[in-house]
Amino acid sequence: MVNKARCLKTAKLVAVKEILTEKLSHSQRTHLKREIDILKFCDHPNLIKLLEVFELESKTYLVLELSEGGDLFDFLKRNQSDISEEVIKRILVQIANGIKYLHGFGIIHRDLKLENVVMSDLTDEATPKIVDFGFSMTIGPNQLLKEQLGTVGYVAPEILQQKSYGKSCDVWSFGCMAYALLCGALPFDYQTKERTMMETVKCNLDFELPGWKNRGLDPRNFCAFIIVKDPKKRPKIQ
Numbered sequence: 001m002v003n004k005a006r007c008l009k010t011a012k013l014v015a016v017k018e019i020l021t022e023k024l025s026h027s028q029r030t031h032l033k034r035e036i037d038i039l040k041f042c043d044h045p046n047l048i049k050l051l052e053v054f055e056l057e058s059k060t061y062l063v064l065e066l067s068e069g070g071d072l073f074d075f076l077k078r079n080q081s082d083i084s085e086e087v088i089k090r091i092l093v094q095i096a097n098g099i100k101y102l103h104g105f106g107i108i109h110r111d112l113k114l115e116n117v118v119m120s121d122l123t124d125e126a127t128p129k130i131v132d133f134g135f136s137m138t139i140g141p142n143q144l145l146k147e148q149l150g151t152v153g154y155v156a157p158e159i160l161q162q163k164s165y166g167k168s169c170d171v172w173s174f175g176c177m178a179y180a181l182l183c184g185a186l187p188f189d190y191q192t193k194e195r196t197m198m199e200t201v202k203c204n205l206d207f208e209l210p211g212w213k214n215r216g217l218d219p220r221n222f223c224a225f226i227i228v229k230d231p232k233k234r235p236k237i238q
Contacts, residue, residue, distance in 0.1 A: 004066065007051075014051060015064045022058040032060065035133040038107055046098030048118065048131040069119025069126045072177065076114060080184055085219060088181045091128050092174075098130045099174060100237045103167045108145070110135040112173035113154040114180060139166070152193045153186045157201045158231050168231035175226030182219045183211030187227060203229035 001018045019032060039050035039062070052063035069075070072091075076083070095117060102109060109116075111132060119126040135149045144164035150156070156172035158165045179187045188200040205227060207220050228234045 005063075007063075013066045015066045017062040017064060019060045019062070020058065021055075021060045031134045034136060034138075036060075036062070038133045038136050038138070041105070042101070042107075044098055044101040045127060046094045046129055047101065048129045064131075065129075067118040067120050067129055067131075069121045069123075071131075072114040072117040072119070072128065072181070075119055076181060076184065083181065085182075085215070087124060088178075088219075091181065092178055094128050095130065095174065095177070096237050098128075099170055102130075102136075103170070103237060106138050106140065108137055108139060108167050109133065109170050109173075110137065110149050111151055111154075112170055112177065113151050114177055117177070152196050152200075153189050155200070156231065157203060157229050160197050160201055165231065167236075168234045171226060171234045171237060172228075172231075174237065175223055179205075179223045179227065182215055182223065183209050185209055185211060187223070201229075203227065 003016050003018065005014055005016045006012070007014050021029065021032070024032065036050070036053055039048070040053075043049070048067070049065040050062060051065060052061075054061040054063070070078075099109070099112070109130065111134070112130070116130065116132045117128050118131050119128055137145065139145065144166050146162070146164055148159055148162065150159055150169070150173070154173045154176045156165060156169040159169055176187055179185075187205055188196050190196045190199060205224060207223075212220065226235060
């Protein structure tokens, strides 16, 4: 649960995320500790800023900077086909900068999606900020992971195939967000999770959806460049 509050010290509005720690499993507690540690460490304009942490016996409160523009999913619903390529480019560049910062410190987000990027306000110049670091993890330069995490529709095929994976899983998710912002739909989104997972692994991109009608060749090439099945062939965000 996230509520709006006012800081008594600064009189500024903040977001307070309330977590019922007593109901968390051991793995969920581990994820929460990682999230707090990563948020405390990170300092970047395109990552949500953690201001304070209050840990009680049964609850933990994360005090975060307030972003009042909703998430990117809301942004897409509000604007649908009216989002210019220039605005999308500006948003994607800033998200990429946030991911680059994370990857530079060996941090993988592992759950990048439209719902996990919030906008600072409702203007066209709003700043996107990556949130929800519950699945994030810090790894070594050559370390790979095997834990199956992420959201179907955004999760990389190597994770679905239970293969080892690294930072490139975030690049895949970033590509899925770019595709959705450009055409109004995810690249792999079907009625069942099973079908969505199957099509994700096949990785046959469809640029015939109605949302692509008024987009040029460059946005299509951009998505095709990023949404690549083989993680070794995906570009690095730099």
